[in-house]
Amino acid sequence: MTATAEQVLEAACALNEDDRALVIDALIATLSTPELVISDPQWLDDIRRRSKEVAEGRVTPIPWSDVEARVDRRIQGHV
Numbered sequence: 001m002t003a004t005a006e007q008v009l010e011a012a013c014a015l016n017e018d019d020r021a022l023v024i025d026a027l028i029a030t031l032s033t034p035e036l037v038i039s040d041p042q043w044l045d046d047i048r049r050r051s052k053e054v055a056e057g058r059v060t061p062i063p064w065s066d067v068e069a070r071v072d073r074r075i076q077g078h079v
Contacts (some may be wrong), residue, residue: 018054018061025051 001009012023025047053059 017064022051022055
């Protein structure tokens, strides 16, 4: 990896999770063969659709920690 790429990666990793996901999607979209990164085209379509919804403010992402806590409560029977 070049020094520039390492700097970009370091800056990207400092972003919050939602922004990192949007950056990942934007980078994948620039690839001439994004299917090499995501093997299932339906997943790629879903990722692009959902990223667009977030970027346009049509949905509000839920932090992973909240989702994980909900799942834990359901598993423990505390719905």
